[in-house]
Amino acid sequence: MDVHSTRQAESDRHPIEPPSRPPEKVVVLVAIGLVLLCVLWALRKDEAPQGPPVAMGSAQAMALSPEKIPLTTGEEPIGDIFIRAGCPVCHVIPGIPGAEGQVGPKLILGTTGTQRLSDPAYRGQARTIHDYVVESVLEPERFIVPGYPGRTMPSWYGSKLSGLALKKIAAYLEQQTDSGSAH
Ligand code: HEC
Structure with missing residues (x-):
């Protein structure tokens, strides 16, 4: 087992992955959230004019x-x-x-x-x-x-x-x- 190459691999992974993944997840979550909000808003608007208020x-x-x-x-x-x-x-x-x-x-x-x-x-x-x-x-x-x-x-x-x-x-x-x- 070559200790040096393991360290090398670790140090390769660390500087790249942590900063790149979380922002990606956040973007995806925000996008899903926005889509859901739009859907809810559209449904709400559809329902509002129908039927009497009481x-x-x-x-x-x-x-x-x-x-x-x-x-x-x-x-x-x-x-x-x-x-x-x-x-x-x-x-x-x-x-x-x-x-x-x-x-x-x-x-x-x-x-x-x-x-x-x-x-x-x-x-x-x-x-x-x-x-x-x-x-x-x-x-x-x-x-x-x-x-x-x-x-x-x-x-x-x-x-x-x-x-x-x-x-x-x-x-x-x-x-x-x-x-x-x-x-
Ligand atoms: C199922 C509920 C419902 C019934 C029953 C009903 N109305 Fe209405 N009426 C409404 C609604 C809702 C409006 C307001 C929306 C619109 O202009 O159509 C309205 C509007 C009116 C208006 C216009 C009022 C204004 O301020 O400009 C008049 C006049 C009126 N109704 C008279 C009657 C009369 C007389 C009857 C019975 C013969 C009657 N309505 C039965 C629901 C009803």
Whole structure:
């Protein structure tokens, strides 16, 4: 055995390996970490816009299917129209008992209606708050209120609510303000 050559081999290995390996590992780990972060971020972004923000509301909202909603003629009292249609599940509506839903915005169009119509992102046809309410119920996708989920408000109310019911809904909601019911 040649002592000299063993030492030689050791001294060959030492100066080269220790400084080169650890940085390589660190780079690989950092790269894996970055990839994972990107994946997590992408998943998070995918999930965020789906579904309403409140878990309980969303479960109830899922249970709202057109077969379960009766036809509304508009002859019913306004409170019954809202309740039969299931609006209180998702909305706070001043003056309607139990309308405490948090999935959609509080329906105080007397306060918020002008804001919606003047929103640069608004692409609907309505020129009055009354028409904006009718449009929001018949074609919710026309304008998604900022901060609320799209594809959440049912889009089939046109087949459940008569013209009279829609008119009564709009007449009621356009009078509701932040400071309380106008009725
Ligand atoms: C499953 C939940 C859900 C139900 C049920 C529901 N909505 Fe909505 N509604 C929403 C969400 C979410 C928004 C906000 C997103 C958007 O603009 O579509 C909204 C928006 C609205 C707006 C626009 C409000 C604003 O501030 O500009 C009106 C008006 C409205 N809904 C009325 C109704 C009426 C009337 C009913 C019952 C006939 C009803 N909604 C039933 C979820 C619901």
